[in-house]
Amino acid sequence: MPACPAADVPVLAELTDIFRDLLRDPELQLSEQSTPDDVPGWDSMTHIAVVVESECRFGVQFRTGEIEDLHSVGDLVRHIQMKQIHAA
Amino acid sequence: MLFNSYIFVGVFLPLAFAGFCLAGRIGPRAAAGWLLAASLAFYGWWNPGFLLLLLASIAVNYTIAGLILRAGARPRLRDALLTAGIAGNLGALAWYKYLAAVLGFLRLHGIADVAFADPILPLGISFFTFTQLGYLLDCRHGALRDRHSLLHYALFVAFFPHLIAGPILHHRELIPQFERRAWRVDPQDIAVGSTIFLIGLLKKTLLADPISAPVAPGFAHPELLSLFPAWRVALSYSLQLYFDFSGYSDMAIGLARLFGLRFPVNFNAPYRSESVIEYWQRWHMTLTRWLMLYLYNPLALGITRRRAARGLGTGIEARRTLRGFIEMIAVPTVITIGLAGVWHGSALTFAAFGLLHAAYLCVNHAWRLWRPGPPSAARRARVGRVLLTYGCVLAGSVLFRAADLSGAMQLLAGMLGLHGVAVALPDARAATWGALDTLWLAGLYALVWFAPTTQQIMRAHAPALGRVIAGPFPRLQWQPTLGWAVVLGCAAVLGLLSIGGTGEFLYFQF
Numbered sequence: 139m140p141a142c143p144a145a146d147v148p149v150l151a152e153l154t155d156i157f158r159d160l161l162r163d164p165e166l167q168l169s170e171q172s173t174p175d176d177v178p179g180w181d182s183m184t185h186i187a188v189v190v191e192s193e194c195r196f197g198v199q200f201r202t203g204e205i206e207d208l209h210s211v212g213d214l215v216r217h218i219q220m221k222q223i224h225a226a
Numbered sequence: 227m228l229f230n231s232y233i234f235v236g237v238f239l240p241l242a243f244a245g246f247c248l249a250g251r252i253g254p255r256a257a258a259g260w261l262l263a264a265s266l267a268f269y270g271w272w273n274p275g276f277l278l279l280l281l282a283s284i285a286v287n288y289t290i291a292g293l294i295l296r297a298g299a300r301p302r303l304r305d306a307l308l309t310a311g312i313a314g315n316l317g318a319l320a321w322y323k324y325l326a327a328v329l330g331f332l333r334l335h336g337i338a339d340v341a342f343a344d345p346i347l348p349l350g351i352s353f354f355t356f357t358q359l360g361y362l363l364d365c366r367h368g369a370l371r372d373r374h375s376l377l378h379y380a381l382f383v384a385f386f387p388h389l390i391a392g393p394i395l396h397h398r399e400l401i402p403q404f405e406r407r408a409w410r411v412d413p414q415d416i417a418v419g420s421t422i423f424l425i426g427l428l429k430k431t432l433l434a435d436p437i438s439a440p441v442a443p444g445f446a447h448p449e450l451l452s453l454f455p456a457w458r459v460a461l462s463y464s465l466q467l468y469f470d471f472s473g474y475s476d477m478a479i480g481l482a483r484l485f486g487l488r489f490p491v492n493f494n495a496p497y498r499s500e501s502v503i504e505y506w507q508r509w510h511m512t513l514t515r516w517l518m519l520y521l522y523n524p525l526a527l528g529i530t531r532r533r534a535a536r537g538l539g540t541g542i543e544a545r546r547t548l549r550g551f552i553e554m555i556a557v558p559t560v561i562t563i564g565l566a567g568v569w570h571g572s573a574l575t576f577a578a579f580g581l582l583h584a585a586y587l588c589v590n591h592a593w594r595l596w597r598p599g600p601p602s603a604a605r606r607a608r609v610g611r612v613l614l615t616y617g618c619v620l621a622g623s624v625l626f627r628a629a630d631l632s633g634a635m636q637l638l639a640g641m642l643g644l645h646g647v648a649v650a651l652p653d654a655r656a657a658t659w660g661a662l663d664t665l666w667l668a669g670l671y672a673l674v675w676f677a678p679t680t681q682q683i684m685r686a687h688a689p690a691l692g693r694v695i696a697g698p699f700p701r702l703q704w705q706p707t708l709g710w711a712v713v714l715g716c717a718a719v720l721g722l723l724s725i726g727g728t729g730e731f732l733y734f735q736f
Contacts (some may be wrong), residue, residue, distance in 0.1 A: 160542050163362055163600075177691070178600075183545075183555060183591060186526040190540050193531070202524050203369030221708055 149196070149215045156191045160184055170212030176219065191217060227271045228734075229423075229477045230430050230725055238268060242386075246485055250409040258381050261485065265386040270351070276348040279318075284380050286314060287358040292373050294365040308366040315355045315362075322347050327572030350390040352569060352736050354383055356516055360396055363520050370397070378404045387481035389734040391474055393492035393512035396519075399691055404488050410659075412486055417706050418687045419483030425680045426476025430731070431724035433670060434469035437462050437727075445627055448636035453647040456640030458663070464623050465670050467732055468497060471510070474731045476680045479690050490515075490691045491681055497674045500601075500611040502586040502618055503594075506563075513569070517562050525558040526547035534652055546595050555591045560584040570626070570736050575634060579625040586618050612675070678702055 154168045161179045174180040185208070189200050192214065198221035210212050242264040243470070249260035270277035276474050290311040297303040326344035333339050361379075374382070378401050388395055434581035444451060444459030451459060475493040482489045506514050533553060544550040560581070567580015594706045598620040621638065628634035639645060681689050683696035684704050704710055 162542055179594065181507075182522060183526070186523065186530055187540055187545075187554075188540075189527065190530040190534055193542075194534055200527075201366035201368055202351070202527060203364060205523050205527070206369070206519050 149218050150211070152195055153188075153192065153211060153214055156188055156195065157184075160187050160191070168211050170210065170215055172211040173209060188214070196222065198222060200224075227268055227729060229481070230427060230731075232725060235722065235725065238264075238271075242268075242511075244482060246409075247411050250411060254404075255377065257368070258377050258404055262377065262381045263385060265381070265384040265389060265505065267382065268386040269389060272349055273346070279348055279351075280354065280384060283315075283318065283354060283358065284383050287311065287362060287383075288373070288376055288379050290314075291362055291365045291370075291379075294362065295370070295373050305368050308362055311362045312359060315359050319351060319355050321345070322351055324572040328383065337524070348736060353392050353394055354389060356394050356513075356569075357383055358393075360516060360520055364401070374401050385482070385487075387478045389488065391478075391731055392484075393475065393489055394476065394516050395489065395512065396515075399490060400487065409486070414687065414706075415483050415486045415710070418684060418689060418704075419480045419485075421480070421710075421714060422483060422680055422684060423477050423480030423691055423706055424721055425683070426473040426478075427721040427725075428717055429469045429473030429476065431721055433673070434466050434473055435729055437469070437666070437670060438466040441466055441627070445629065445633065445637065448628065448633045448640060449645070451637060451640035452645045453640065453643045456637055456645070456677070458667075460620055460624055460637060460641055461667060463627050464497075464620050465667070465674070467623060467626070468674060469670070470732045472680075474733060479680075483689070484540045486686070488691045491694070494681070495674070495679050497616055498612060499615050499619075500608060501615055502590045503585065505615055505619060506583075513566065517566055521565065522558050522562040525561060526554065529553055542595070551592065551595070556588050556631060559587050559591070563587060573629075574631055575625050577627050578631060578634070579622055582622050582625060586622075625662060647664075 150168065150170065154166065157168060157177065157180070158164050158166045161177070161184065163179075164179070168177070174185070185205070189205060189208070193199055196218050198218055200217070204217060208217065227238060229235075242261070244736040245260045246263065249256040254499065266277060266280070269280055290307055294304050294307045294311075297307060303467050326342055327549055329338070329340050329342045361370070365373070373379070374397065381404060382395065382397055383389075385400070424472050439462070439586075440455075441460050441463045444455065445463070448456070448459075472493045475491075478492070479489045490512055492512050494509060494511065499505035499508055533550070534540050534543070536554045538544060539550065540554070545554055561582040564580040567576045567578070567583065570579070601611070624637050624641075625631075625634045628637060636645075642708050676698055678697040678699050681694045683692045683702055685696065686703050686705070
């Protein structure tokens with residue numbers, strides 16, 4: 139199982155790292171406004187992998203019904219932060 | 227009742243709209259009630275008997291949704307209710323759509339001989355079944371906390387612009403529009419909605435139907451088609467399907483907008499896709515979305531989580547192993563897209579269509595994983611990718627249309643030149659392939675690949691839900707001006723005059 143870093147790493151930076159790893163693009167820059175339309179290669183497979191990698195790295199769990207709400211990096215950030223607050 | 231019929235355009239729609247205007251003055255419930263009554267009349271016009279089926283489906287699903295939500299923290303009870311709901315919906319779908327074909331297959335192979343007359347397929351059953359299955363699944367998985375009112379739920383399912391052939395709507399995008407609207411008629415909605423409807427009508431009557439002339443005779447005798455006729459038949463069908471579904475989708479969006487409601491985009495120039503993955507994001511987008519939400523995502527999520535729990539890895543490197551690729555990509559893709567094919571009908575050709583596209587998608591994903599570098603942005607490379615994708619889609623569309631697998635293979639063999647080279651079609655009605663036919667095909671492909679989409683032409687007026695990216699000819703934007711009024715007025719006359727000779731939408735059969 140991949141090592142899970144501490145959950146206090148800034149969420150956007152960690153998500154950027156996940157996307158860079160999954161998309162093999164070390165130069166990729168993300169903002170909270172980034173959507174699948176703006177990020178080449180962000181398809182359905184990548185979307186699921188991002189969710190599972192996020193679960194691992196941030197120590198959270200997504201419900202199946204929540205995945206449809208994740209339309210942008212900002213949505214991911216907000217969901218992860220909310221889950222971290224509830225878990226604290 | 228067809229959108230492209232005089233009874234719809236000349237009688238039903240004006241009555242429905244006039245009633246909506248009056249009911250809107252009384253209040254939002256009256257307006258919603260009127261729209262529901264009009265939608266039921268629309269459905270019952272074709273076959274009043276099946277109106278009972280639609281009403282029963284709405285009543286049963288609404289009841290089960292309420293029970294699931296009331297079951298609260300009892301997951302086993304909620305699962306049992308959901309299972310019963312899914313079984314009931316799929317059972318009805320199987321009875322009307324698949325059972326006769328399955329029993330016929332068993333009889334043909336001497337496995338079982340059960341007499342069963344093929345029932346008439348209720349219009350739109352695949353669409354309203356999937357719409358409601360999504361609602362039940364959302365109730366079970368926590369995406370919905372309170373059940374909507376029966377009036378709004380019934381209107382969500384039965385609203386006539388999407389009832390027969392989609393788009394497959396999600397409750398979150400439509401029911402909130404019912405709940406917050408004052409239901410007053412807005413002149414801008416009328417102008418935008420009627421323009422989109424008209425563009426769709428013209429696509430159907432002037433583009434889709436005329437190009438279909440060689441399709442039926444060609445697919446009836448694919449064994450007789452030599453090289454050029456085979457290509458003509460396949461290309462003509464591909465264009466017919468494109469403009470038929472594009473036209474229908476525009477008409478649905480335009481009709482909803484007349485009543486102040488916005489639908490999601492369902493068709494976004496799919497033949498411009500640079501990969502088959504992109505194609506599925508542009509063709510019948512709401513079906514793809516449904517399958518992703520309720521089938522692919524749970525499957526892929528479960529598989530990926532299990533791998534993570536077993537320490538097998540879920541990232542890019544894990545997917546680049548054979549086992550990782552099969553587990554995380556091939557399995558969910560084949561199941562999802564295979565079922566997408568079968569959703570269209572019980573014929574083996576649809577299963578083959580789904581499996582072919584699943585194979586395309588697997589190859590596409592494998593290429594993305596193992597290709598030596600990022601894709602070239604050069605124009606020539608992009609054109610190559612579009613043509614390669616279109617070639618794959620074209621082969622798939624032959625399976626989609628053929629009466630049986632043997633017929634599809636015959637037509638594909640003809641396209642490969644295995645039936646020789648000639649220019650005449652077997653049916654005299656289809657005539658020969660002359661210079662004018664070539665010019666007509668070229669003109670349609672120019673529209674397919676280079677013209678702005680309806681959404682792009684209407685972009686300044688938020689024609690549908692979701693973002694619309696600017697397209698070619700950005701100045702070609704509809705505006706409520708005298709010039710556009712004259713052009714569209716002439717187009718309306720042309721569209722209305724051409725209604726008489728048009729046929730049913732291809733997606734009505736699903």
